[in-house]
Amino acid sequence: MKFYFIVFSALLSSSVFSKETSIIVLSKDDIAVANVVVALTPKVKKEYTAPEELAIMDQVDTQFLPHILIVQQDSRVIFPNSDSIKHHVYSFSTAKTFELQLYKDLRAEPLLFSNTGIVELGCNIHDWMLGYIFVADTPYFAKTDLHGKVILDVPEGEYVLKVWNPRFQEKEEVLALNMTVPKEGSMIVKLNNDLLPDLSDYEQSADEFSDYE
């Protein structure tokens, strides 16, 4: 009985308050762009409780995994090291400046990301490593799939839609759009400028041997 009540409540809440909202990101040449951060921020400012669970930015085969991590403001992010070598992760970004020595088999304390913005990560040992943490001021976010599309469940209302990817030449604010939910059909965001070069080949040619000292 209790189970049915929970299911009924969930259905009710999603049908009444949340609307499935589709957003598609296209390049200047109308080609779908994958791995784009899409975030919907309510125009009426709300206080959200910080997520309890830790977000994970791993290091695998001397690459950051995921390449782009989206977290809600005030999230804690843990940096496990799945490689058998040490990493020295750092950021100079204003949203979060830090450095972290990551020894194999030693778990570093999670870091709190309390400022919104883009945090660019590097490793002082492996210069090709590059990763990003997008700290969002909303719980409504996702990354586009291979078709350049995300589907978000968000309550009805007025929103600011933000999209971001390191290959964009446009700043995040330039691409920001107003959006009303519910919306018929998909919201399409089209870039004005060409994408910066795709350097994902840095992720492809991992080597089991590091350079010697």
Next chain:
Amino acid sequence: MNKRVTPSFLFLVVLIKTLIRTKHMLGWMFFLSFTKTYAFEIEGVVQFNYVKSDELPAWFEQDTGILAYSENSVNLQQGLVKVSDSFTNGLSYSLVGNVYQLGSQNIGVSQAQVAFKPLSKDKIRWRARAGFFYPKMSLENVDTGWLSPFTYTQSAINSWVGEELRTAGLELTLYSPGRSRNSAFSWELHGSVYKGNDTLGTVISWRGFAMHDRQSLNNDKVPFAAYPSVVQEDRIFHPDYVEPFHELDGRFGFYLGAHLDYYRQSSFRYYYYDNQADPNVVNYERLYAWRTKFHSIALQHKFNKNTRLITQWMTGSSIMGKHFVYIDFDAWYLMLSHKYKSHRFSARFDLFEVNEDDIFPWDPNNSDGEALTLAWRYDLNMHWQVGLEQHFNQNSADIRATLGQNVSIDQQQSLAVLQYRW
């Protein structure tokens, strides 16, 4: 595997006993790094082999063979420990201590360096290192402790580098990671000044190139056959060994290097090395300074994640005394390596040549050779590896005639190797 560890009491006892016996300062630094702090990374590699050796004994036996082993036997091929750590200010250190069964120095240090690499978001950055280290010329020696993960018997070029070349000095590097510039190309420029590499060139002039994995240690001595033209008092009157890391003339040597990488798929490295030695300086042991300079070009291309091609070419010259010995040398190798699951197959072809143009016809220094090395290495798990290697070469050295030996010989060597790494 890297770990923060607490060293075992037994290991420390063995280390202290060894240090008391050997009285090595670098060894004591190694020991102090254990006692002062336990916050470091420690890696190690131990290799045992069974070798089916060639009949011609090696230079270690003061004979003229160019392969390391002189009899069918079980041996400790490699034993090394690398201790390192890095700190938040960009400082790091690393030290490689080795144990060798072959050679005259059986325990010692092959590399010891302090490096500084400040955190930077600039497109062009800098770093520096000081100590006793290898220039990063080789794309073959990319395993822990400058070992090759491909074959056990290394190329002629890097066998020689391992036995006679080390930088005791300072290296400054300007570098630009491609990803910071939105580019597929990354580059590095290296410049170094150093001392203590004045006898470089001695062994390839007299013995010629050899093929092995024995790296000289900090206070080592590389023996060779007692060639009459070398050791007799009425001839050149030089000992039948060289101590590779001696400073004899007080001059600084230098090298310059440039790296260019396309993603992490293709690598190019060029180095110019000149030890700037005064070839007329001789010490009380009658060891000479040899003015040795060379160019080295190395290339690596990965066709995919599992298959790569590596090649290196070195060309240079060495002079000793008033043209007592003058040689031009050339060597190159081409290696194909393929990984299939936990198996790695590698095949390398080497060609090497030394040509003389000096004043003593009774000290013939021409030598040359070609070699094929085939290796299979299989990772049983992250710690244990087994491997087999078959090596063939044809080589000649005119100086063998002065010992009544055949000038040209064919050599073969088979290795079965058990490796443990941590």
